[in-house]
């Protein structure tokens with residue numbers, strides 16, 4: 001029985017933890033930013049390193065007792081360098097958002113200017129949304145995707161760079177199904193002497209495996225989350241050239257954080273090790289093939305995809321053309337009832353609100369981890385379509401619910 005030790009002292013928390021394990025086993029996780037890490041990553045994350053203080057960096061700490069902390073952090077750094085080919089890596093950011101804050105703190109002053117993609121077009125809160133600390137600290141201008149094609153409007157980006165004269169331009173997105181053209185963003189940054197931050201939070205694993213082109217060596221800074229496609233447990237990472245290494249390191253600590261979350265750094269080390277294997281390359285390639293199969297089947301059934309397809313791990317469905325009276329939230333709620341978990345999402349040219357948008361976003365990283373192939377993903381596409389088409393029909397719900405049970409039994413996750 002999992003969580004027996006916790007259960008001995010705290011049955012309430014043990015029940016919730018066991019319930020979550022069962023929920024993950026019994027449902028299809030299609031939130032594009034989610035994944036399932038290995039038991040090895042989880043074991044490393046629950047190690048005694050949660051007890052250490054290790055302010056500083058390997059070989060140069062403010063506390064004693066860091067012999068093994070140094071080993072673990074150095075392994076994470078070395079493996080990250082091998083995975084992404086960066087000159088310098090900082091594995092201490094507590095999350096992807098804090099990795100971005102670390103870059104801002106390293107090279108921007110309050111009031112400096114950020115040019116980033118609009119949140120409702122696929123950007124991220126930490127790229128300067130007014131509710132986020134970045135939006136409160138810096139002056140922000142935003143570019144968009146072309147509402148017709150769904151692709152980033154690189155010409156508009158270049159024109160906005162010219163007019164706004166930003167200090168940093170951010171590429172890399174949260175809900176973007178297409179390959180990012182790093183060089184075009186870099187050209188815009190070069191033309192106004194701005195830094196370029198490529199935030200690969202979602203696609204860390206795809207970039208590491210060569211399934212998506214890499215911004216490392218092009219952009220000045222590359223940030224990411226470590227719990228999405230790279231499957232290394234919750235956290236963030238910053239990569240840059242040696243030139244910016246000291247600024248980045250001192251921005252993360254002591255600029256932004258105190259002691260690193262070393263047990264999570266251990267999870268990163270183990271996950272990065274797993275990602276250096278040929279199995280991970282196969283995994284990443286299957287993630288992309290699965291997203292393509294999912295998208296094609298949704299299209300065959302008559303749903304419209306933003307940009308008419310995908311190059312990555314996710315698809316974005318615009319419900320308006322096929323089901324004008326159905327919102328993303330309706331579909332999200334109806335699918336959760338039958339054990340398919342994804343999220344409502346805004347679409348380019350959104351005519352509803354960010355809270356009740358017109359689209360859904362669906363990703364294949366977590367399904368692929370549990371072994372789904374293209375055929376299984378086409379089946380899932382059919383199930384999603386049935387619910388979109390009849391969100392509250394009980395017989396459809398019963399049928400889909402049963403199919404989800406069969407799929408989760410066929411592709412087991414945690415013992």
Ligand SMILES: *Cc1c(COP(=O)(O)O)cnc(C)c1O
Nearest residue numbers: 095096097124172173174201225
């Ligand atoms: C997920 C994401 C992040 C970081 O999220 P955290 O939850 O802070 O790790 C940053 N940028 C983008 C584009 C993202 O999608």
